[in-house]
Amino acid sequence: MVTNLMFMKFNDKSPENLALAKNTILSMKGNIEPLIDVRVKEDLHHGGQSYDFAVFTEFASEADFQAYIVHPLHAEVGKKITDMCESIVMVFYED
16 A cells, blocks of 8 residues: 655635635545545644645555556646645655
8 A cells, every 4th residue: 555645735724715625635536546545634723834734645556656646637636736735745655
């Protein structure tokens, strides 16, 4: 099992914008075959150094992750989310 963990800091931190972002990310669940799971966790603190979301995507293998990266729905969601973010950092790891 491999996981891609992303931390996202949004330009607009309004509840409406964060809900839109969360729903956009979760729209991939069940719609991209190599994607086993996607979870979005919102930061409770919202401090100056905090990131707003932690997003976990899980795959059976690195090859499945590579297939996910080029999937058209992922590209569409990725573009929308990237445009909404001030910063995104990632960690890709194997369990």
